[in-house]
Amino acid sequence: MNLARSQFEDLFLFEEQMPIDSVDAALRFKSECPPDRQFKSENMFRFRRGRGDFHASVFAAFIALVFLAFFSTETGWQDRKLPDNLGNYVGYQFGLVEIEGRAKRLGSILKQSWVVPFLCLLILIPASIINLRASWKIRRWRQRFLLPTDAGYETSKYLAALEYLAYFILYTLSVPVLGYLISTIVMGVFLTWRLGYRTVKWLSTGLLSSFAIVVVFRSFLQIKTPVSIWLYDQLPAAARAFMLTYF
Amino acid sequence: MEALISGLDQLLQPAVMVAIVIGSVGGLIIGAVPGIGPAIAIAILLPATVFLEDLVSLVLLLGVYGSSMYGGAIPAILINTPGTPVNALTTYDGYAMTRRGEASRALAIAYSSSFLGACFSISVALLSLFAFGPYLRDLGALFGQRDIMMAAILGGVLLIAAHKQNMVIAALLFGFGFLISVVGRQTTRKVDRYTFDIEYLYSGFNLIVVIVGIFALSQAMNLMTGKDDDAPPARISGGVFRGFREIARFKIVTLLSAIYGTLMGIIPGVGEFVAQFFSYSTARSLSKEPSRFGHGSPEGLIASETSNNAVPAAAMIPLLALGVPGEALTAMMMVVFFDAGIKPGPDIFENNPDFLFSLFIALLIINVLVVTTLFFSTRLIARMIYIPNRFLGAMIMLLSFVGVYSIRNSLADCIFAAAFGFIGFILRRLDWPLVPVVLGLVLGSIITQRLTAGAGQIKTAADMINRPVSGTLFVVILAVTCYIIWHAVKKTNRFEQ
Numbered sequence: 054m055n056l057a058r059s060q061f062e063d064l065f066l067f068e069e070q071m072p073i074d075s076v077d078a079a080l081r082f083k084s085e086c087p088p089d090r091q092f093k094s095e096n097m098f099r100f101r102r103g104r105g106d107f108h109a110s111v112f113a114a115f116i117a118l119v120f121l122a123f124f125s126t127e128t129g130w131q132d133r134k135l136p137d138n139l140g141n142y143v144g145y146q147f148g149l150v151e152i153e154g155r156a157k158r159l160g161s162i163l164k165q166s167w168v169v170p171f172l173c174l175l176i177l178i179p180a181s182i183i184n185l186r187a188s189w190k191i192r193r194w195r196q197r198f199l200l201p202t203d204a205g206y207e208t209s210k211y212l213a214a215l216e217y218l219a220y221f222i223l224y225t226l227s228v229p230v231l232g233y234l235i236s237t238i239v240m241g242v243f244l245t246w247r248l249g250y251r252t253v254k255w256l257s258t259g260l261l262s263s264f265a266i267v268v269v270f271r272s273f274l275q276i277k278t279p280v281s282i283w284l285y286d287q288l289p290a291a292a293r294a295f296m297l298t299y300f
Numbered sequence: 301m302e303a304l305i306s307g308l309d310q311l312l313q314p315a316v317m318v319a320i321v322i323g324s325v326g327g328l329i330i331g332a333v334p335g336i337g338p339a340i341a342i343a344i345l346l347p348a349t350v351f352l353e354d355l356v357s358l359v360l361l362l363g364v365y366g367s368s369m370y371g372g373a374i375p376a377i378l379i380n381t382p383g384t385p386v387n388a389l390t391t392y393d394g395y396a397m398t399r400r401g402e403a404s405r406a407l408a409i410a411y412s413s414s415f416l417g418a419c420f421s422i423s424v425a426l427l428s429l430f431a432f433g434p435y436l437r438d439l440g441a442l443f444g445q446r447d448i449m450m451a452a453i454l455g456g457v458l459l460i461a462a463h464k465q466n467m468v469i470a471a472l473l474f475g476f477g478f479l480i481s482v483v484g485r486q487t488t489r490k491v492d493r494y495t496f497d498i499e500y501l502y503s504g505f506n507l508i509v510v511i512v513g514i515f516a517l518s519q520a521m522n523l524m525t526g527k528d529d530d531a532p533p534a535r536i537s538g539g540v541f542r543g544f545r546e547i548a549r550f551k552i553v554t555l556l557s558a559i560y561g562t563l564m565g566i567i568p569g570v571g572e573f574v575a576q577f578f579s580y581s582t583a584r585s586l587s588k589e590p591s592r593f594g595h596g597s598p599e600g601l602i603a604s605e606t607s608n609n610a611v612p613a614a615a616m617i618p619l620l621a622l623g624v625p626g627e628a629l630t631a632m633m634m635v636v637f638f639d640a641g642i643k644p645g646p647d648i649f650e651n652n653p654d655f656l657f658s659l660f661i662a663l664l665i666i667n668v669l670v671v672t673t674l675f676f677s678t679r680l681i682a683r684m685i686y687i688p689n690r691f692l693g694a695m696i697m698l699l700s701f702v703g704v705y706s707i708r709n710s711l712a713d714c715i716f717a718a719a720f721g722f723i724g725f726i727l728r729r730l731d732w733p734l735v736p737v738v739l740g741l742v743l744g745s746i747i748t749q750r751l752t753a754g755a756g757q758i759k760t761a762a763d764m765i766n767r768p769v770s771g772t773l774f775v776v777i778l779a780v781t782c783y784i785i786w787h788a789v790k791k792t793n794r795f796e797q
Binding site for chain 2: 113120173176181221224240
């Protein structure tokens with residue numbers, strides 16, 4: 054089925070343009086002429102700006118502007134030590150101007166804390182502006198050809214990802230309370246269930262995989278876990294020591 | 301010779317040998333499972349390596365790095381899904397051969413060409429160590445602070461140039477990574493840079509937190525919010541032993557691809573994709589049947605697999621010789637070097653030559669072990685392809701937690717890793733590259749350190765480039781920058797027409 058669908062999709066120039074949902078119906082319109090599948094090594098670097106690219110480019114430009122806005126207060130720019138006549142000094146660096154007396158060493162300027170962030174912004178700001186311009190042009194082009202430009206679908210994916218991030222943070226919070234072993238097993242089984250693998254076979258696979266992770270990383274490799282765990286503190290001293298050492 | 305024997309002696313420790321076996325076989329499996337890849341595996345393993353001996357950690361990571369591309373060829377050839385990103389080119393000819401009923405032939409060619417590519421670059425590295433060892437010890441005098449700073453800048457510029465179709469985005473993300481590297485308190489001047497009075501940020505971002513977030517957590521979310529692939533059944537008939545005989549028919553393509561892979565691996569910031577691009581293009585231009593490329597050409601498969609497997613050993617050269625990582629995986633390995641107290645850079649030839657030998661010999665052993673394993677267990681490893689993507693995503697999330705939380709049991713680390721994971725997830729959705737962020741972070745901190753350390757010797761701008769190495773590198777940087785600008789202008793004009 055997937056193969057048939059991909060063959061059908063090859064007939065269209067744009068991936069969004071497939072008008073028929075039913076693959077069977079679509080295959081009735083399949084051309085006898087096979088699409089050009091000549092592979093070119095340039096294809097390896099092919100990049101296409103999709104939906105959501107413009108919004109991301111705007112956000113990237115916004116972040117770059119935030120860094121620029123805080124440049125004067127967050128980089129030590131206010132305490133800068135620059136020569137009095139900066140224009141002459143720049144000219145002197147390139148051998149265009151002679152300076153009377155002793156010129157300030159360039160090294161003493163380069164050492165100042167604002168210099169490296171300034172270099173970063175020299176890359177970040179132009180790149181974000183050029184990227185925004187390119188993205189805006191593609192968006193206009195898509196609008197002209199009536200291709201979808203809204204980022205609703207992408208936003209729904211981002212929100213779905215946030216749900217899993219919330220589980221990740223909950224997992225982090227549960228470790229000092231329940232311990233690494235129980236938290237990992239609970240999270241492993243829960244995620245397996247949440248993702249739709251709800252048969253006994255998959256739930257036990259999730260449980261065993263989580264247990265294996267704990268054994269490899271905590272029991273064998275002895276990675277660091279909190280010294281004080283609420284649940285382990287309720288156990289008798291010997292059991293507590295054992296659990297703290299191995300799980 | 302003494303260094304070689306000492307290096308061998310270090311390798312023969314039981315713990316190191318076990319790490320070689322675990323790294324190689326683990327890397328094979330990781331490579332064979334679409335969705336994980338060596339970057340994610342190394343990101344997860346990094347914090348655990350803190351608890352291991354230096355050489356054991358490095359050999360373990362090298363095993364994963366060196367063997368994952370072999371494993372990645374299996375799903376690329378059998379089900380048209382690359383196991384690792386660099387195996388994408390393998391699908392064009394490998395899968396076409398499978399559809400013709402030549403799966404075992406394609407696998408045999410992929411294994412043997414990968415092995416020859418890897419052996420070629422390891423031999424180049426080992427022979428260079430033998431032949432130029434005494435002279436390499438003098439490299440320390442040639443490479444000062446300014447020279448290494450220029451090499452790091454060149455790495456960044458080449459990285460941007462290597463992203464041919466999205467250089468602007470690569471530059472943007474490199475700048476972002478560079479900016480992240482400056483966050484924190486500058487100890488010498490007691491100035492807080494972009495900390496916004498958040499206590500956690502005073503010590504700057506932890507490299508492992510960023511790496512695990514950007515690579516592993518983002519991929520976990522990507523897999524969990526996606527769909528399970530309905531992979532077609534993989535059928536392998538016949539043996540996979542005859543690959544070497546087949547390679548002998550295409551000696552020139554194999555040799556040229558190995559040379560391209562080695563050269564592109566040595567140049568920082570370039571890596572596997574550019575090596576594959578050059579070797580594939582050259583192989584097609586030399587072929588008697590260029591029209592078969594992309595339709596199951598053995599030469600195409602050889603070009604792709606030989607060049608990408610020649611890169612790992614070669615990529616270790618700039619890392620070891622200059623302390624400048626050329627791509628994301630070697631950047632991650634720098635963390636292990638720092639933890640081990642070994643400072644990669646020109647001085648390593650003077651202080652730890654045995655360490656260098658042991659690393660390259662370990663890579664050689666890894667490759668022999670991997671090919672032997674593959675010849676006997678391809679069918680078994682091929683079963684890994686069918687682990688459902690979303691289940692894999694859940695397991696990667698659990699493993700990412702190990703990676704971040706074990707550093708210092710900090711909730712803040714996990715929150716920042718989650719934030720970077722979310723950024724990485726958005727970048728993956730947009731098809732924006734992730735590597736520039738990590739290399740921006742690593743190369744950025746090298747540039748900052750070297751600039752600060754070398755500032756005392758800079759009186760005027762000319763002092764930045766008046767040494768032979770820094771001057772030469774500056775000329776190359778200028779040339780590549782001009783190419784980037786020319787390419788950007790050309791692309792804009794073409795679009796406006």
